[in-house]
Amino acid sequence: MVPLPASSPSRRPEDPGRAPGLADDAAGRASSAGWARVLFACVSVAVVAGALLSGFFRSLSTLGAHDWDQMESHRYLVAKSIRVYGQFPFWDPYGCGGFPAWGSPEGASTVASPVLPLYLLLPLEAAVRAEVVFFVVAFTLGCWFFARGFVRDPVAVAFVCLVGALSSRTALQIAVGHTWHQLYAGLPWVLGAFFRATPPGERLRARWIAAGAGVFALMILGNGIYPVPHTALCVALIAAYRAWAEKSVRPLVGGAALGALGGALAAPKVLAIGDALSRFPRYVRSRETIDPLSWPRMFVSSVDDVPNYQVEGLDWMWHEYGQYIGPIALVFILALVSRRRLSDDPRVRAMRATGWAFMLLALGGWGPWIVLHLVPPFSSQHVPSRFTLTAFLLFAVVAASVAEARLPGWRARLPRPWLADAGLAAGFVVTVALMAREDARATRPWFGLAVPEVAEETAGYVQYDEVPSWLRYGIADPRSPHGVDGPPELLARRANVGSIRCTTFPGLNFLAPREKDGRPRFQGARGIGDGAYRGEAYVEGGGEASIARWSPNEVTVEVRGAASGARLLLNQNWDAGWRANGAPAESSADLVARTLAPGERVVTFTYRPRTFDSGCAVAAAAAAIALAAALAHRRRYGSDVVRSSNV
Numbered sequence: 001m002v003p004l005p006a007s008s009p010s011r012r013p014e015d016p017g018r019a020p021g022l023a024d025d026a027a028g029r030a031s032s033a034g035w036a037r038v039l040f041a042c043v044s045v046a047v048v049a050g051a052l053l054s055g056f057f058r059s060l061s062t063l064g065a066h067d068w069d070q071m072e073s074h075r076y077l078v079a080k081s082i083r084v085y086g087q088f089p090f091w092d093p094y095g096c097g098g099f100p101a102w103g104s105p106e107g108a109s110t111v112a113s114p115v116l117p118l119y120l121l122l123p124l125e126a127a128v129r130a131e132v133v134f135f136v137v138a139f140t141l142g143c144w145f146f147a148r149g150f151v152r153d154p155v156a157v158a159f160v161c162l163v164g165a166l167s168s169r170t171a172l173q174i175a176v177g178h179t180w181h182q183l184y185a186g187l188p189w190v191l192g193a194f195f196r197a198t199p200p201g202e203r204l205r206a207r208w209i210a211a212g213a214g215v216f217a218l219m220i221l222g223n224g225i226y227p228v229p230h231t232a233l234c235v236a237l238i239a240a241y242r243a244w245a246e247k248s249v250r251p252l253v254g255g256a257a258l259g260a261l262g263g264a265l266a267a268p269k270v271l272a273i274g275d276a277l278s279r280f281p282r283y284v285r286s287r288e289t290i291d292p293l294s295w296p297r298m299f300v301s302s303v304d305d306v307p308n309y310q311v312e313g314l315d316w317m318w319h320e321y322g323q324y325i326g327p328i329a330l331v332f333i334l335a336l337v338s339r340r341r342l343s344d345d346p347r348v349r350a351m352r353a354t355g356w357a358f359m360l361l362a363l364g365g366w367g368p369w370i371v372l373h374l375v376p377p378f379s380s381q382h383v384p385s386r387f388t389l390t391a392f393l394l395f396a397v398v399a400a401s402v403a404e405a406r407l408p409g410w411r412a413r414l415p416r417p418w419l420a421d422a423g424l425a426a427g428f429v430v431t432v433a434l435m436a437r438e439d440a441r442a443t444r445p446w447f448g449l450a451v452p453e454v455a456e457e458t459a460g461y462v463q464y465d466e467v468p469s470w471l472r473y474g475i476a477d478p479r480s481p482h483g484v485d486g487p488p489e490l491l492a493r494r495a496n497v498g499s500i501r502c503t504t505f506p507g508l509n510f511l512a513p514r515e516k517d518g519r520p521r522f523q524g525a526r527g528i529g530d531g532a533y534r535g536e537a538y539v540e541g542g543g544e545a546s547i548a549r550w551s552p553n554e555v556t557v558e559v560r561g562a563a564s565g566a567r568l569l570l571n572q573n574w575d576a577g578w579r580a581n582g583a584p585a586e587s588s589a590d591l592v593a594r595t596l597a598p599g600e601r602v603v604t605f606t607y608r609p610r611t612f613d614s615g616c617a618v619a620a621a622a623a624a625i626a627l628a629a630a631l632a633h634r635r636r637y638g639s640d641v642v643r644s645s646n647v
Contacts, residue, residue: 034154041158044432048162049136051436052171055443056129063125064447065474067177069488070106070504072124076493077101077552078111079119079127084458085551090577091607093552094498095489096508097463097525098572102269102609103276104505105225105380106180112221112269132174135182139165142188147397149195150348155428156400162435163325163333164188164393168303171442172319183224184389187231189215190258194235195347198254200246206633209258210626216262221269229377230358230390232259237354238347245346264622268615275576275611279522280507282380286373288315289365290385298323298388299330303442320383322442323392326434328427333392336399348401351394358391449474454494461550462536463498463571465529471495500527508573524590525571534571539596540588541566548602556604564598570605577609 063072073095081089089108092101101107110116115134118127140161147160165188173181193212197205219228239255242248263270291313298321303309309317325333337352360367364384372378403424411417451473467487474488492499500523503509512520526533537545537555543562547555559568570585570592572578578585580594580603587593594603 038154041154044155044428045140045158045161045166048166048432048436048439049140052166052439052443053133053136054440055171055175055445056132056447058444059448060129061125061450062448063128063451063490064175064177065449066446068128068179068447068449069177069474069490071109071177071179072128073489073493073504074101074104074107075110075119075127076124076490078108078116079124080456080493081552082111083120084456085553087551087553090553090609090612091572091575092504093461093572094493095502095504096520096573097498097500097523097527098575099505099508100272100276100575100577100607100609102612103272104223104507105273105277105282106223107505109179109223113218131179132182135185136165136170136174139170139182139185139188142185142192143393146188146192146195146393147400149192150345150397150401151404153404156404159329159428159431160393160396160400162431163329163396166435166439167299167389167392168322168324168435168438168442169389171439172303172322175443175446176317176319177446178319180223180225180227183219183222183227184230186215186219186224187227187234187390188393190219190231190235191238194238194255194258197258198239198242198251200242200346201248204250204254204257206629209254209261210630212258213261213265213626216258217265220262220266225377226381226386229381230387234354234358234390234394235259237357238350241350241353242346245349261622261626265619265626267618267622268612271611271615271618272609275609276507277380280505280512282506284380284382286369286382286384287365288382288384290314290321290363292363294321295359295362295388296330298385299325299392300327302438316383319442321385323388324435324438324442325392326431326438328434329431332403332427333395333399336402337395339402342398343402343405345401348398352398355391355394355398358387358394362387362391452491454491456494457496459496459550461496461498461547463500463525463527463533465500465527465533467492467499467501468497471497498525498527500525500530522590523573524588525573534569536571537569538571539566539568553607554604556602559596559601559603562596564596564600566596568594568596568603570594572605575607577607579606579608580604 074092077092077094078089081087089101089111092099092104092107099107102111110119110131115127115131118130118134122130143161143164144157146164147157151157151160165185170181170184190212193208193215197208197212199205216228216231219231224231235255235258239251242251294313301322302324303318303322306318306322309319311318311321314321337355342349342352357368361369361372362384363369369384373381407420411420414420454471467489471491472487473491487499487501487503489499489502489504501510506512508520508523515521535545537547537557539545539559539562541563543566544560545557545562545568548558549556555570555572557568557570562568567586567588569588572592574585574587574590574592576584578592580586580592581600585592585594585605592605594605596603
């Protein structure tokens with residue numbers, strides 16, 4: 001599968017009996033061969049990555065279907081809040097009657113991301129595509145960084161990149177709008193930093209702990225709702241196995257320090273999400289079971305062989321299961337990771353054990369998932385087949401490292417040693433071709449949705465009970481006749497229109513718990529089309545109210561003819577972060593309210609998460625600790641923290 005050469009001859013003192021320059025010529029040929037292998041590896045990875053991305057560039061003016069509307073709406077809010085209103089995207093007034101964007105597990109995902117400038121400077125259609133390219137490249141480079149800790153040959157490293165980052169799972173998940181999947185790009189970077197931070201038998205390396213924590217924090221800030229807990233669980237299992245195998249607590253200490261520091265660096269987001277989930281807990285039913293006999297199909301079946309993307313016996317569509325790597329790669333990996341005598345390196349054995357643990361979790365209701373699903377944050381997740389992505393990243397590194405170590409022995413047993421190289425090279429080339437074809441097929445149908453032009457409005461904000469017909473577009477799934485689960489909301493945000501019935505916030509959308517009147521719990525806002533709608537601001541008990549100045553986080557209301565003690569209501573859902581003229585806002589039937597003081601004629605409602613300042617303080621302290629620890633380690637131990645790219 002992975003063509004690996006015999007060990008390159010080392011440079012030796014020149015033999016007086018040999019003609020001058022022969023040693024240099026041999027070294028030059030070895031160097032040229034090495035660069036040729038690097039070029040071959042890079043081209044192979046680029047071909048598959050290009051095929052994966054091809055579906056996003058078939059037309060440059062379209063947007064994505066299925067879940068893309070929700071994710072584009074979140075991204076558009078961030079850009080509009082910053083670019084138009086000069087505000088941090090704390091509150092999203094457009095969906096479900098208003099919800100905490102910063103505290104949503106899927107909201108404001110780009111505000112603390114490296115891709116933020118793309119959305120501030122480029123049209124949405126271009127920014128979305130650039131974001132996808134960025135994360136596919138970051139995922140691939142992360143696998144290269146991770147694999148280089150255990151494998152030297154560039155083609156073997158490329159194999160890890162193909163299996164770990166560029167399988168059809170990545171193509172399908174991004175293509176259908178599961179943009180949180182892009183945050184798996186941080187997984188190999190965190191694992192690579194963790195292994196470099198905890199070399200066996202040596203002291204911990206603070207610089208690498210800080211680097212891994214920084215990436216982990218970015219994953220949290222980017223709303224990696226599945227990548228974050230999967231990464232934390234992966235590091236924890238590897239650290240526990242290594243602590244047992246190495247008879248040392250250093251791996252556990254290093255893993256705990258990385259996770260705790262990463263969580264502290266992302267404290268503004270962690271605390272905000274925790275506060276939101278305390279009101280809107282997410283308990284997702286996940287009774288799905290996956291027959292182990294179905295596993296091979298996930299890795300070798302083409303998306304074109306799955307009618308309507310649905311497989312009998314599975315709860316969800318094929319984009320939740322497909323992870324095409326091809327039959328050659330699958331057999332190669334399973335043959336090597338199943339070896340009884342694997343490796344003397346406890347780190348390699350720890351990766352194999354963790355990979356099998358993740359595969360057991362992927363069984364769903366037939367395995368340990370039924371217990372893990374009781375534990376937050378896993379209680380808010382479903383589709384246990386997502387565990388297979390991490391499992392095969394680990395398996396790919398294990399297989400490549402074992403192959404590199406065992407190849408000289410395999411060659412020695414063959415009458416013609418070059419046959420081993422030829423067979424592995426042929427398998428690698430075939431795998432590259434098959435994966436490129438499948439990734440192109442996986443993304444082809446999903447990103448061709450034409451979206452009507454709607455001018456960006458900033459004034460005259462109003463809410464409707466449902467998105468008006470003139471702001472609707474498209475369907476969710478180009479292969480499904482069922483359409484959308486809720487109305488598309490992107491164009492409504494452009495038009496400065498809110499919709500009470502929405503898909504963008506899990507605590508208030510069509511899946512949220514209902515009260516007796518059929519409305520989601522804690523939803524007080526109303527919209528045009530609802531008989532109870534009274535405007536975006538009104539006074540109970542007599543008087544008039546009108547909005548003088550409006551923005552997502554701040555609304556100024558002028559009151560006329562209202563008596564002292566009358567109650568002014570803002571047609572937004574109440575949250576503890578709302579304030580009115582500097583004092584905490586009241587809740588009146590889950591609406592933001594203010595009891596008017598004598599002579600009070602102007603009320604300014606502002607929103608800021610109550611946990612934000614404390615979260616920023618924690619993050620600043622964590623950053624200072626990380627920097628101080630890294631500098632202190634460098635002063636004390638010198639450059640040993642970065643001896644080489646290999647662990």
